Amino acid sequence: GPVPQPTGWARPAWAPGTAAGWGPPPRPGRKPWLWVGVTGVALAAIVGVVLAVARPWESSPPPEPTKPPPAPDAVALRVLDDGVFVGSSAAPLTIDIFNEPICPPCGSFIRSNAGDIDTAVNNKKLAVRYHLLDFLDDKSHSKTYSTRAVAASYCVAAQNDPKLYLDFYSGLFASSFQPAEDAPEDRTDGELAQLAKNVGADAGVMTCIKSGDDVGTGKAKSANGYATLSGLGANSTPFVWDGNTSVNYQDPTWLTRLLG
Numbered sequence: 187g188p189v190p191q192p193t194g195w196a197r198p199a200w201a202p203g204t205a206a207g208w209g210p211p212p213r214p215g216r217k218p219w220l221w222v223g224v225t226g227v228a229l230a231a232i233v234g235v236v237l238a239v240a241r242p243w244e245s246s247p248p249p250e251p252t253k254p255p256p257a258p259d260a261v262a263l264r265v266l267d268d269g270v271f272v273g274s275s276a277a278p279l280t281i282d283i284f285n286e287p288i289c290p291p292c293g294s295f296i297r298s299n300a301g302d303i304d305t306a307v308n309n310k311k312l313a314v315r316y317h318l319l320d321f322l323d324d325k326s327h328s329k330t331y332s333t334r335a336v337a338a339s340y341c342v343a344a345q346n347d348p349k350l351y352l353d354f355y356s357g358l359f360a361s362s363f364q365p366a367e368d369a370p371e372d373r374t375d376g377e378l379a380q381l382a383k384n385v386g387a388d389a390g391v392m393t394c395i396k397s398g399d400d401v402g403t404g405k406a407k408s409a410n411g412y413a414t415l416s417g418l419g420a421n422s423t424p425f426v427w428d429g430n431t432s433v434n435y436q437d438p439t440w441l442t443r444l445l446g
């Protein structure tokens with residue numbers, strides 16, 4: 187709204203022939219200009235005080251408290267050439283997880299395991315390199331859903347908030363959100379942006395998703411991720427690599443076994 191203006195100070199209505207009430211009349215023999223000067227100084231001081239009170243917006247705001255830097259071993263997010271790393275430098279184990287936004291088994295895997303994985307990451311027992319691929323575009327109604335979902339994940343990653351990224355990643359695979367293969371519809375960019383908003387993304391992330399700013403980035407990183415997957419001797423998702431071998435994620439105790 188408009189900036190409020192200070193109320194003008196009206197001059198008192200003096201009766202004709204009377205003196206202004208700013209002090210006693212000058213003594214006989216005192217120079218009248220001296221009283222005028224004193225009165226002017228007093229008036230200026232009063233007006234200055236009133237304006238300072240009436241126009242607080244012109245004073246400098248107090249500085250915002252400085253946030254302490256994160257601990258050296260805090261859980262952090264780092265965008266890679268082929269995915270996104272989430273974890274602490276203190277985590278004794280780093281695994282690679284490969285998924286595709288439409289792939290039905292990927293949805294089942296994330297819905298069954300995301301909570302335990304996130305807990306292990308937050309407890310600094312596990313770090314994860316997430317590789318989100320886009321090879322099922324043709325199975326989506328729009329023929330572009332997987333690429334758009336991957337791109338949206340990099341828009342979210344740009345906010346540099348590990349929890350936000352993990353929540354969005356899990357949200358992509360929620361049974362109420364993940365499109366089915368060959369379904370008559372999939373998710374729009376607006377719906378992807380709304381998912382990001384629901385988990386706490388800022389307005390810049392939503393703009394990035396809706397405008398498709400990171401589609402090129404998503405395609406490139408997905409291609410790199412698929413090359414990484416192929417280099418491990420695999421060609422399908424979900425796929426979990428523990429640093430030495432593939433993990434049997436269908437064993438319900440797989441994560442417990444890895445964490446020891």
